[in-house]
Amino acid sequence: MKRLEAESAGDDRLVQRYEIPPRPPRFSPWPEWVPGAVREAYLQLGVEQPWSHQAQAADLAYAGQPTVVATGTGSGKSMAAWLPILSELTVAQSEQSTRISAVRHRPTALYMSPTKALAADQLQSLLGVIAAPPQPLPVLAGICDGDASREMKQWARAQADIVITNPDYLHHVLLAGHPYWVRLLRSLRYVIVDEIHSYKGVMGANMALVTRRLLRLARHYGADPTVIALSATIKDAQQVFARFLGVAPERVQAVTEDGSPAGSRHFVLWQPKIIDFGAGDGSGEFGAEGAPPFLAAAEQLLREREDEATWALTGVMPGSAPDDDLDEILGITSAEEDAASPARGMEFQRRSLNLEAAWVSATALLEGAKTLTFVRSRVGAEQVAKLTRRELRINHSALADAVAAYRGGFLPEERRELERQIRVGELHALATTNALELGVDISGLDVTVTAGWPGTRASLWQQTGRAGRAGSGGVSVFVASENPLDSYLIHHPDAIFQEVEQSTFNAQNPYVLGPHLCAAAAELPLTEADLPLFGLTDDKILRQLAERTLLAKRPAGWYWNATLSLRAHELADLRGLGGNIQVVEEESGTVIGSVDEASAHRLLHPGAIYTHQAKAFEVRALTDSVALVRPFKQALTTRPTERTSVEITDEVSTWRSEDDLVTWHWGATYVLTQVTDYDVLRTPRLQFVVNRKLDLPARTLDTASTWFTLDPSVPEALGLDAASLPGALHAAEHAMIGMLPLLAICDRADLGGLSTVSHTQTAVPTVFVHDAVAGGAGFSRSGLQQARSWVEKTLRTVEECPCEMGCPACIQSPKCGNNNDPLNKEGAIKVLRFLLPRTPGPDRFDPSQ
Structure with missing residues (x-):
């Protein structure tokens, strides 16, 4: 810390420093039901007593209460989850001589982690407890995921009391092949869902439904497992956990008081650090080397960035890819080349x-x-x-x-x-x-x-x-x-120091729910009794699936149509990434990587430069499933242009300002995107070389959007003419997309947008912000629910940015399909100032609409 302070003396790099005070530990006695062998195992690992939250959560779970533990990072939450099952297994083993059934029906537990790294780490820590001296606990634990060997997975299926896995394996293997897992399922006592805060958006909806299907199968085999959820950072833990399970909040318990110590x-x-392009005494005189100071600063910046820019964008290190004869290779004429300097017009650069x-x-x-x-x-x-x-x-x-x-x-x-x-x-x-x-x-x-x-x-x-x-x-x-x-x-x-965001997901999103209903029907026929588990009040969606021949209605319930050529479990995209396009080296036929379908046209269009593991490849052809590439050694990269249009299909919520000049909307939209052309750029300075046209089909997305419309009289009143209005709306759209992640649990990449001076349906200036996932994920709706704060924070950011024309810190977007053109910062400020008093505040918008 002292070195950082010393190194930043005299500049503005260290903006602020905060000290978070220490927290003393709070202990609780061991629960009476924890057997001596389990206590001794933890004692050998240095745990003399559990912290207060560990004992409280373990007590609740042991009593059969669904429990979420939401305490700080490193607070030992997993111990609260392991104590009940370790205790029950130890007691079951001690009763073996008198109760033969205890051997056949030993209690089991399933732990679900969002990542393989965490699953492997949890297995190692659990094995450390099991093997602690003086005598190992009578517990068998194993792991089942894509990293585990076939033999390890077979052993875990046949022998393990505790199975550690992830949602992907659970969905595609365990639930799909549940007859092979009867031993585990019929004795399932606990289900442990770790890092539940990471299950948000489309992924959160998928994971909630996978968990509910697991509980459905366990109950079918006679078990009634208790679910224990763990999270270091989550808002309204009880509400989120209840929504995850699809039950009323009063049916679950939350432990949030952290008893662990913290330094x-x-x-x-x-x-x-700023590299000042305007450095110097301002006299305009050349320095000792005969160069203007701003050019020296520009050259310093470019030297600093050369290695990283070349490596990151092309996978080619400086000096390894001579660009001699590039124009001849690409067939570029001198009239097509533009060697504009990236330093032109820059005041300063960090x-x-x-x-x-x-x-x-x-x-x-x-x-x-x-x-x-x-x-x-x-x-x-x-x-x-x-x-x-x-x-x-x-x-x-x-x-x-x-x-x-x-x-x-x-x-x-x-x-x-x-x-x-x-x-x-x-x-x-x-x-x-x-x-x-x-x-x-x-x-x-x-x-x-x-x-x-x-x-x-x-x-x-x-x-x-x-x-x-x-x-x-x-x-x-x-x-x-x-x-x-x-x-x-x-x-x-x-x-930054506000309360963490609430996990947002919608398990009733039909684009997510439909595939899980198909998977559930393939596992066991769906009946009326299953509808509440999936948040349904009637069988409408089941009838729709039947109309599409995915399900079949029979007297015993709804069945998966087994005559189809695809498996029901292939329909669900758990992590919301779509299918994958395989990237294949043309000459050898080697698969070198994959890209999700949604990104394929931007990253793998014919002529694109694709980077994988520090190596560059040129895309030769793209099909629905494969991109053929060949090694590429020249110092070039590519930048696609993407055109977007939005069709409003169902306007659900509307709010109009008192003067009728601004209207806010939320509803279902149909987003059409098409990659139309791409620029070839010379690295590392990203000089424009040539533009190439593409003939790719448009991609469609059924999603949800928030949008606002302006009365036709507004632009003139703001002093925005036909030339400046497109850039003003476009810049406001970029800035609003950039700020929405502060209010909704999402990333900028989870959002998209469109601005137009006259939309085909509204016929007035319109700005859309949409969820970049099928069916929507609640992000854009969260923006409308917090519109006043959203616009206020966006306006403040743009106004306070020191640039004159707009920069990445205010109105430029790294994913703009139009290459950030046109943009008008001054016009965006006018639009946002006009919007601010005409937005629905929390007292004026009913989220239940």
Whole structure:
């Protein structure tokens, strides 16, 4: 911390520093029902007494109460879940000699984790308890997921008292093949759902329905399991847990008072270093080298960014890809090329997010701190690890070899080895995606660095909770990126310290519910008694599925149509990513990766440069299932243009301002997107080379949107003519999309939008913000429910941004299909100021409409 303060003296990087005070422990006696052998096992691991929340939650679960434990990161929530089943199994074993049935029907438990890393970590910690001296507990635990060997899964199915798995395996294998799992299901006593706060949006709806189907099958086989949910960061835990199970809130219990100790922690708000393009005395005289100061600054910035930009965008390191004869290779004429400098018109520029995060990480390492750096993408993890190593080598530190990346896409054994190395001290730092955000126990960390807003306050506090676990102190640094939300938060930190967001998901979304009803019918025929479990009051949706020949109505209930060529369990997309397009190397036929269908046209269109594991490939052809690629060694990248149109199909809610000049709407919409062309850019400076046209079909999305319309007289009253209005609406749309994640549990990537001066249906200026998932996920509706706060925060962010024309910190969008053209910052401010007093506040909008 002292080194960060010293290094930032004289600049504006260290925005604010907070100290979170320590918290003393609160203990409770062991519950009377915990047998001595289980107490002794925990005692050998250093646990003399449970913390108060552990004892309270374990008591509730043992009594058969569905219980959610929502306490801080590192507070030992899993112990509360393990105590009941370990105790019951130990007692069952002691009764073996007198009750033979206890051997056949030993109680079982199923633990469900959102990630394989967390599942593997929980298995290891559980095995540590089971094997603790003086005598191992009579408990068998095993894991069943995509990383486990076939033999391990077969053993767990046949023998394990406790099965650890994830929702994907549960859905596709265990539930689909439930007759093979009768031993587990008929004795299922506890279902443990870990990190329940991570189940949000479409994924949350899917996981809720998978859990309900599990409970349905267990009850079919005669069991009545108690569900225990665990979460470090969740708002209104009781309400969320009840909605997850599809029951009334009074039927579940919530434990939220944290009895675990916590050391003093420092939380730092940080922004990247400014590289001033206007540096100098302002006289206009050249420096000693005969170059204007702003050009020297521009060259410094480009040198700093060259390695990372080239690597991140093309997978080609500087110097390894000569661009001689590129024009001849591509057939580009001199008239098509535009070599405009990226420095033109820039007043100042901050160092890139990944460079700054790497510098902060290296600084912490040089102070002897074990560090975990969270980034937003797989490429970013590799990049930050590489840049951190480079910074350490510049400082002649041997620690450069103790830094690694951790991300999805690694082999299971590679991930387990990295986890082991950081635990035992062979590695001192990991740059990771949110794969390590959840409850993996990596003890001894001193510092966490969060590079860019992780999407929610819940995720931020999950990440910062990695520093100073087990009651020790720690430091967490949030490094702001250049986007509207980060810019707002870094200068309005009160928004960071508000209560975490409530988990938002809709298990009645027909696009999600329909496939699960099909899967449930394939498992067991659906009857009238099953309707409440799925939140249904009638069989309308079942009749609709039957009309599509997916289900068949018979006297015993609704059956899956087994004559179809597809499996019922293939219909549900649990994580809301759609199907996958395989990326295949053309010459060898090797599958090198995959991309979800929704992103395929943007990332894998013919001619696109696709990057995988630091290697660049050119896409030669794209079909519905496969993209053929070949290695590409030139210093180029591609940028697609995407056109969007929106059709309003059902206007559900409407609110009109008192002067009738602004109307807010929410309802069902039909979004049509088409990738029409792409730019070829020369890296690392992203110089425009040529534009190429594409002939790709449009993609459609049935979703939900919030939109507002302006009376035709408004633009003239605001001084916006025909030339400035499109850019004003477009900029306002970008800024509003950028700020909505502050109010709804979502990421910017979960949203889309459209602005138009005259929509085909409304015939007036209109701005749409839609959920970028089929059926909608509640994000845009949350915006309308909090419209006053949404517009106010958006306006403040745009007004306070120091740029003149607009930048990534206010109105530019990294995913704009029109390449951020046109944009009008001044016009956006006028529109947002006009909107603010004409938005439905919480006292004026009824969310139940």
